[in-house]
Amino acid sequence: MKKINFFSGPAIIPNSVLVKASESVLHIEELGLSILEISHRSPTFQHIMSQARLLVRQLLGVPSTHEVLFLHGGASAQFYMVPMNLLKPESTATYTDTGQWAAYAIKEARKFGHTHIACSSAQNGYRNIPKTLDIPTDSAYLHLTSNNTIYGTQWKSFPKSTVPIVCDMSSDIFSRSIDVSQFDIIYAGAQKNLGPAGTTLVIVRKDILGKTGRDIPTLLDYQTHIEHDSMFNTPPVFAIYVCYLTLQWLAEQGGVSAMEQRNKEKAALLYAALDANPAFIPYADKEDRSLMNITFHAVNEAVSTRFLDICAAAGIVGIEGYRKLGGFRASIYNAMDIAGVKVLADVIASVKD
Amino acid sequence: MKKINFFSGPAIIPNSVLVKASESVLHIEELGLSILEISHRSPTFQHIMSQARLLVRQLLGVPSTHEVLFLHGGASAQFYMVPMNLLKPESTATYTDTGQWAAYAIKEARKFGHTHIACSSAQNGYRNIPKTLDIPTDSAYLHLTSNNTIYGTQWKSFPKSTVPIVCDMSSDIFSRSIDVSQFDIIYAGAQKNLGPAGTTLVIVRKDILGKTGRDIPTLLDYQTHIEHDSMFNTPPVFAIYVCYLTLQWLAEQGGVSAMEQRNKEKAALLYAALDANPAFIPYADKEDRSLMNITFHAVNEAVSTRFLDICAAAGIVGIEGYRKLGGFRASIYNAMDIAGVKVLADVIASVKD
Numbered sequence: 113m114k115k116i117n118f119f120s121g122p123a124i125i126p127n128s129v130l131v132k133a134s135e136s137v138l139h140i141e142e143l144g145l146s147i148l149e150i151s152h153r154s155p156t157f158q159h160i161m162s163q164a165r166l167l168v169r170q171l172l173g174v175p176s177t178h179e180v181l182f183l184h185g186g187a188s189a190q191f192y193m194v195p196m197n198l199l200k201p202e203s204t205a206t207y208t209d210t211g212q213w214a215a216y217a218i219k220e221a222r223k224f225g226h227t228h229i230a231c232s233s234a235q236n237g238y239r240n241i242p243k244t245l246d247i248p249t250d251s252a253y254l255h256l257t258s259n260n261t262i263y264g265t266q267w268k269s270f271p272k273s274t275v276p277i278v279c280d281m282s283s284d285i286f287s288r289s290i291d292v293s294q295f296d297i298i299y300a301g302a303q304k305n306l307g308p309a310g311t312t313l314v315i316v317r318k319d320i321l322g323k324t325g326r327d328i329p330t331l332l333d334y335q336t337h338i339e340h341d342s343m344f345n346t347p348p349v350f351a352i353y354v355c356y357l358t359l360q361w362l363a364e365q366g367g368v369s370a371m372e373q374r375n376k377e378k379a380a381l382l383y384a385a386l387d388a389n390p391a392f393i394p395y396a397d398k399e400d401r402s403l404m405n406i407t408f409h410a411v412n413e414a415v416s417t418r419f420l421d422i423c424a425a426a427g428i429v430g431i432e433g434y435r436k437l438g439g440f441r442a443s444i445y446n447a448m449d450i451a452g453v454k455v456l457a458d459v460i461a462s463v464k465d
Numbered sequence: 466m467k468k469i470n471f472f473s474g475p476a477i478i479p480n481s482v483l484v485k486a487s488e489s490v491l492h493i494e495e496l497g498l499s500i501l502e503i504s505h506r507s508p509t510f511q512h513i514m515s516q517a518r519l520l521v522r523q524l525l526g527v528p529s530t531h532e533v534l535f536l537h538g539g540a541s542a543q544f545y546m547v548p549m550n551l552l553k554p555e556s557t558a559t560y561t562d563t564g565q566w567a568a569y570a571i572k573e574a575r576k577f578g579h580t581h582i583a584c585s586s587a588q589n590g591y592r593n594i595p596k597t598l599d600i601p602t603d604s605a606y607l608h609l610t611s612n613n614t615i616y617g618t619q620w621k622s623f624p625k626s627t628v629p630i631v632c633d634m635s636s637d638i639f640s641r642s643i644d645v646s647q648f649d650i651i652y653a654g655a656q657k658n659l660g661p662a663g664t665t666l667v668i669v670r671k672d673i674l675g676k677t678g679r680d681i682p683t684l685l686d687y688q689t690h691i692e693h694d695s696m697f698n699t700p701p702v703f704a705i706y707v708c709y710l711t712l713q714w715l716a717e718q719g720g721v722s723a724m725e726q727r728n729k730e731k732a733a734l735l736y737a738a739l740d741a742n743p744a745f746i747p748y749a750d751k752e753d754r755s756l757m758n759i760t761f762h763a764v765n766e767a768v769s770t771r772f773l774d775i776c777a778a779a780g781i782v783g784i785e786g787y788r789k790l791g792g793f794r795a796s797i798y799n800a801m802d803i804a805g806v807k808v809l810a811d812v813i814a815s816v817k818d
Binding site: 146221345 | 466467468470472473474475476477478482483486488489490491492496497498499501502503504508516521537538539542544545549569573576594654660661662663664680681682683684685698700701702703704730780783786788793804
């Protein structure tokens with residue numbers, strides 16, 4: 113029996129995507145080869161790559177000023193690629209410290225230049241998104257984490273700024289409408305809302321590159337990948353293929369705005385169940401609650417144990433919170449349907465202290 | 466009908482591996498989830514990762530002085546990771562220039578320190594492996610490319626040296642017995658002899674690290690991955706899973722020495738067919754011929770066209786040479802069986818000028 117998958121990432125993938133991907137691993141009928149065995153220079157993969165990039169462009173409304181790239185590695189590779197490409201040694205980049213991944217991005221940036229912290233919610237356990245930001249006007253860029261997977265907080269609107277904005281959207285890309293032109297770099301590891309682990313989507317404004325004077329390794333220079341259509345070296349073929357299938361599925365579902373509507377409904381169901389039940393304590397401040405990662409704790413160990421037992425009986429997996437935070441987390445990315453969320457909401461409602 | 470796949474990489478994968486991988490993409494029965502949907506922290510993937518690393522250790526006889534890592538990206542990411550981790554800014558690394566990938570590795574090393582070229586076969590189109598090397602004794606390391614995929618040459622024995630040896634074995638790892646203790650770093654992109662594109666195997670002698678004084682990005686420091694068992698960040702789960710299946714298959718086939726015997730037979734069949742037919746001209750010098758990539762040209766355009774037509778009719782794909790070199794290349798990695806090679810040898814024998 114298929115489980116109801118609330119893992120935070122690698123995470124749930126639409127079933128129709130899994131069926132097609134599984135067939136293609138066995139063989140692509142017209143080729144007589146597996147998707148894993150074909151050259152990245154083959155017409156079949158060239159088509160997959162160009163269509164995947166085009167679908168990203170269409171689904172997010174990426175303007176012609178920006179390039180769409182699929183790179184190797186996860187989002188954390190962007191923690192060093194961003195400052196390597198944008199931050200001069202004597203300049204300062206401004207970071208918003210809204211969670212563990214944001215803090216890790218700051219640590220990596222310090223190896224390339226100076227950093228300034230515009231705001232931090234570390235003191236209250238990253239339960240909220242700070243409302244006041246200090247952004248020096250000469251910052252090389254402002255770095256945001258749009259959704260904090262571990263703590264379950266999310267920027268509902270993005271700060272306005274005259275400095276270029278770089279945003280890690282790993283856990284909420286394609287989950288809501290965004291104005292790409294507001295951002296100079298958007299990056300997102302695939303394994304939450306886009307596909308399997310092993311590739312990262314990067315959307316980059318072309319005219320911000322090449323200004324640091326730094327001699328960047330060829331593969332770590334965004335310009336290399338722009339000039340070679342993400343095919344300078346052998347790309348992670350299968351991961352990009354599954355992203356392509358997921359993007360097709362997303363388009364069939366009505367695109368990002370339809371998904372946003374559904375995501376709001378899904379999150380509302382779970383937050384309502386949690387708010388109505390004193391046996392649970394939601395983690396994030398109400399106004400900053402994430403639509404993607406619903407974080408909460410049980411009031412005591414007995415509730416916690418009972419909740420996990422009922423979840424297991426209902427076929428729910430991946431509900432445990434991040435190891436350092438404890439408690440619970442329901443990750444309800446695009447591929448999670450309302451039926452699955454309702455099962456969890458019912459379980460939450462059924463557990464009494 | 467399944468094609469006979471001579472692609473240079475991404476390349477042929479054993480059929481039994483494809484069958485298992487395809488099933489796991491649909492679902493892993495005992496989990497009720499796809500391999501693409503499970504957390505890298507799940508017991509299932511922890512087992513896959515540890516078993517994959519153990520199999521590498523067993524199959525190659527990796528000594529306890531060395532660590533086995535699976536990293537994101539392809540071998541070309543190692544072109545900068547190696548000098549970043551081993552080469553002090555004022556020191557010199559020595560490189561052997563035996564092909565295009567070797568030359569690319571040299572270009573990247575120059576961003577981190579000085580380079581010295583021990584030998585080069587560029588002048589004769591990389592047709593041979595130089596026999597005389599100039600290796601300064603104070604080199605940070607000596608870099609080799611064990612098999613040159615594009616030109617079809619291969620080091621039959623490795624040079625003895627007092628300096629640490631780093632070797633790119635992307636296109637012949639697991640194809641022949643090696644003495645791992647001779648090397649300080651071995652690296653290999655997966656997509657030739659090991660699995661699909663998207664991960665790179667790195668075997669590193671632990672005591673050579675941490676000596677450059679360079680502040681390395683966390684993810685580009687081999688030490689990070691050693692300390693976290695290749696799980697510091699989300700690894701490329703599926704690519705590593707397919708490597709694990711391929712390593713199991715390799716062990717079932719009798720391991721590296723059995724594979725070496727079979728690879729010698731396969732290569733001998735093709736070189737004999739080429740040497741016997743004046744319609745073709747093998748590319749590499751006889752004594753340096755690769756057992757993995759057999760490179761050759763047709764004597765004229767008519768032969769070339771006829772050869773390609775007969776290949777197509779026989780179900781042979783991926784036989785074209787590297788785009789800049791032209792001609793033909795038969796990549797006969799471990800997963801290519803003797804039956805497939807015999808089909809090609811018969812086609813070669815059948816074409817007359």
